[in-house]
Amino acid sequence: MAHGETVPMSETPAHPPGRLSGLLRAQMRNIAPFLTLIFLTAFFALSSPSFATIDNVGNILTQVSVTGIIAVGLTFVILCAEIDLSIASIANVTGIAVAYFTMQDSYVNIANIPLPGFVAIGLALLLCALLGLVNAFGLTVIGIPSFIMTLAMMQIAAGVSALLVRGQIAYKVPDVIATVGSASVAGIPWIVIVAALMLLAGHLVLTYTRFGRYVYMVGGNREAAEYSGLNVKLILGSVMVISAVCSGIAGMLGVAHFGSAQQNEFDTYLLDSIAAVVVGGTSLFGGRGGIGNTIVGLFVLGVLNNGLDHVNIDSFLKILIRGLILLAALVINVYAQRLRAKAVD
């Protein structure tokens, strides 16, 4: 209150909650998604003999790799209490761009500009970084809410994709990309290794660097961050660029993984990536969660998508079941947050 009839604050601290129950409550955000994952895994393992096999674990890992690479950057954005809806479009346009700068077979009817592989990759990366910068500029300098700004960018990136391929499909990408996207080393697909390395890098940045700390602080209380003398706009701008570049990398590898570059190829990855981050327990209100949560979220999603294919149910019903299970996971997430808030109050 601005000048109420103030009651002097008691100088004794609030009673800390019981040690174990307090710890459990505080960790609920992390525990709940993990329990969901264990439950789903156990359920599918018991209902289908083909689910819990080494081969299938490999399948799941490969299936979540592209989503995982996008989710690294998105985790940064959501930790700052912002959102990026342009991730799938930026992935798509970057994948198309790298193909556009690669020599295609003669039957592919695209007016492309063949360049050496590393130049093509460099240009594609430059493109996604540039689109991320535009997002950053709109959000921090002009002051457009990220939801709207990235919604516009989603269309812009889709538009650039359309102009580049004009309804055609390109197949060739630089050799490095083709190898990392579709080949394996010692039985492990390169794309899984790249996803794991990027998740690890994201985790290290968020946990052990000054920038990572700032991301959490800006997400936890933006006003306080500003009044602590942090350059909030610079941090918000940076996470938008990080998100776009992660999406771009996912896009290039995804094109190689799918074997083609075409319009609307990544559309399902928008909701999957957001779901992975949020189901994992990272708060949409910012400041809580991290890459660890995103990994759990990715596996929940991967196990769910993969497992439903192993059980014998109506394939049209699967879509609905998937939605209901995601809803359940989100409800648990929200309750976990409330418990956490109570533990702190």
Add this chain to the structure above:
Amino acid sequence: MQDSRAPLLELREITKAFGGVAALRGVDFSLSAGEIHGLVGENGAGKSTLMKIIAGVHTDFAGRFLLDGHEVHFRSARDARAAGIAMVHQELSVAPDLTVAENVFLGTQPTNRFGLVQWKRMAREAAEQLKRLGIDADPMARLGDLPIGLQQLIEIARVLFSGARIIILDEPTSALSPPEVERLFATLRRLRGQGTGIIFISHFIEDILLVSDHVTVFRNGRNVMETEARATSKAALIEAMIGKGIDKGAGKGRDALEETYSHDITLPAPPLGQPVVVEVQDVSLAPNLKHVSFAVRAGEVLGVYGFMGSGQFELARILFGKLAPDHGALLMAGDRTRFRNTAAARRAGIAFVPESRRDMLFHQEPVYKNISISSLGRIASVLLKPNRERVIARRQVEALQIRPGDVEIDLGLLSGGNQQKVALAKWLSHPPQLLVLCEPTRGMDVGAKSDVIGIVRQLRDQGIAIIVLSTEPETVLSLADRIIVLKRGEMVREFANETISKDRLLEAA
């Protein structure tokens, strides 16, 4: 009208406590129809508590509450509204995204027989009502696009024209310009002529004396004086407010609320030998600040005092790069400076503690991260050094006697006073050149207050320039070496190298 013997509103022996601390101690108060009753008193004297009882916000109190001579028990603010009592709260409570007309008719939009809002009628009637207050605003404009003074007037208009018989105005004039205040007073007088009872709370004693019929003075939860407005003076009211000479000594020392600064304080001579750290030249920011100039030297505490809405917190934000002035300049060590953001101000050696606790700390993070956040760039370059952070935090926790002393627990588990100390601590591991403190002791008990006073003095003696901005006279009197007074955004008085007391400070404001 009603029985002339029974006042419109009568309160007898009202007592109210918050968690064991008495806010009202047996207050009698009455209001007649066709009366404007002014209420003055310091922060915490009990005015707002009493008004919230009348408006049905606080329902749990002891004493009798009579309306037209009949005892009533409101269970909610809704009951009070139904009984014809309306209140304009101190904090602006408008819907900025709705139109002017919708705000005037908030909750009472005229509807047709299908339950649909009659937009044209609403716009027309809103425009008529606003014109009576001298407001020429487009009724279909979005309220949030209007200047803050106009928004406040529109909120007042909503209450004035709600048809209420009892109207309570809590600090309505703080954000208004002089002509707006005059038009408000004309409307109040017209309503008085129609038999409405009006209670008018203000820190501006001139305003109270100008518009009120009766004035009641509150101090420490009691009404200590009731008089006709024309039979008193500003000096007499201030004396009654701060209790000079009257019941001095009664219960003194037992109760934090009764702490007084009635004695004279001698301000020291400015440290002229020290370099000027910051100079503010002719700074204006519409509509909050007008042509403010001052300089602060190393080893000096400048107090900036003013009522709520006097522009002091805007001034603080200009110093910390959060707001950019429309006009004027900021000089750091003699060089003209313009901060692009708060990070630039921090790098220039400025530290800032805002007036609201919610805005300055990270409640879900451990204490040590809250303390290290502003100096993280000096503790670590790319990789964090959490153990160094902890060592630094422990040193600060010890120096400032923050309790509990555990730097690992979440900040939200600390009490308010200790949180406030953390907000100070985060700037002290690498001492700044200039420390800007807004309301540094608000809501603290006596012990924590004297801790903060000790810390500020120590920092001053280390050669840091300090600016303390507050709406509480005690805060600036106990901390400052030199005091400037802001009134509606203008510097009206400077006290330096002289003897000052609370009544002289209040008189200047």
